[in-house]
Amino acid sequence: MGTISVDGVTRRLGSTTALRDVSFTVDSGEHVGLFGPNGAGKTSLMQLLSTLASPDDGRIRIDGDDVTPDATAVRAKLGVVSHRPMVYGTLTARENLRLHARLRTVDTARVERVLEDVNLRTHASTRVADFSHGMTKRLSIARAVLHDPTVLLLDEPYAGLDQRSAMDLQRILTRFDDRTVVIATHDLERAVDDCDRALVLVDGTLERTVSLTDRDRHSFETAYLEAVGRSELQ
Numbered sequence: 001m002g003t004i005s006v007d008g009v010t011r012r013l014g015s016t017t018a019l020r021d022v023s024f025t026v027d028s029g030e031h032v033g034l035f036g037p038n039g040a041g042k043t044s045l046m047q048l049l050s051t052l053a054s055p056d057d058g059r060i061r062i063d064g065d066d067v068t069p070d071a072t073a074v075r076a077k078l079g080v081v082s083h084r085p086m087v088y089g090t091l092t093a094r095e096n097l098r099l100h101a102r103l104r105t106v107d108t109a110r111v112e113r114v115l116e117d118v119n120l121r122t123h124a125s126t127r128v129a130d131f132s133h134g135m136t137k138r139l140s141i142a143r144a145v146l147h148d149p150t151v152l153l154l155d156e157p158y159a160g161l162d163q164r165s166a167m168d169l170q171r172i173l174t175r176f177d178d179r180t181v182v183i184a185t186h187d188l189e190r191a192v193d194d195c196d197r198a199l200v201l202v203d204g205t206l207e208r209t210v211s212l213t214d215r216d217r218h219s220f221e222t223a224y225l226e227a228v229g230r231s232e233l234q
């Protein structure tokens with residue numbers, strides 16, 4: 001459950017080729033980091049995996065279902081945390097999750113369990129407009145896992161968080177370790193802890209795959225900088 005297959009995927013945006021013949025697979029329960037400089041194609045790839053866009057060439061399958069014709073079946077397996085929190089500021093955390101549970105036809109009893117998972121039980125009755133950035137991010141994760149997906153797609157989950165909130169979030173994400181996870185991030189340090197494998201995109205091409213299980217932080221950073229060239233150093 002939760003296998004991903006990306007096969008020869010190309011994505012064009014206007015005159016830009018955002019992704020060029022990208023292929024990789026992710027095993028069930030594996031945690032993969034997506035890295036690359038600005039404009040490398042990370043968000044474009046996350047959008048395709050999330051079924052928000054379709055490849056111009058190639059195929060993406062989740063558990064064998066193609067993200068284009070089988071988008072509805074695929075969406076049921078996906079939990080997506082993107083740049084936008086996708087929660088309502090005028091509602092409380094609990095109201096947001098109950099609303100989402102009804103839309104997803106999920107038993108509302110699960111809302112309390114998920115609030116607990118992301119450490120928001122004591123703030124469940126607070127309006128989201130009054131939440132800090134870190135709390136809103138945790139609520140986005142709660143929303144994403146409410147229907148118990150097998151695959152979690154996290155686009156820059158640590159962006160804008162201070163050290164303490166990022167550490168809290170990292171700890172919370174380990175509670176969902178049994179799922180397949182794809183995480184796009186510029187945070188090389190946390191990636192070494194979070195991921196089994198790193199995929200490095202450069203100018204839309206999958207430049208390098210690095211196993212993180214037997215690497216320390218320094219050797220991953222070296223491999224990353226070799227892959228992206230000097231552009232990251234300037």
Ligand SMILES: Nc1ncnc2c1ncn2[C@@H]1O[C@H](COP(=O)(O)OP(=O)(O)OP(=O)(O)O)[C@@H](O)[C@H]1O
Nearest residue numbers: 013014016018036037038039040041042043044045
């Ligand atoms: N709507 C669009 N129209 C045209 N080109 C686009 C569009 N969105 C992205 N691009 C281009 O596609 C390429 C890949 O962009 P993408 O946002 O996927 O990269 P990224 O790795 O997520 O970058 P960042 O780290 O800055 O978020 C870039 O050259 C970008 O300028």
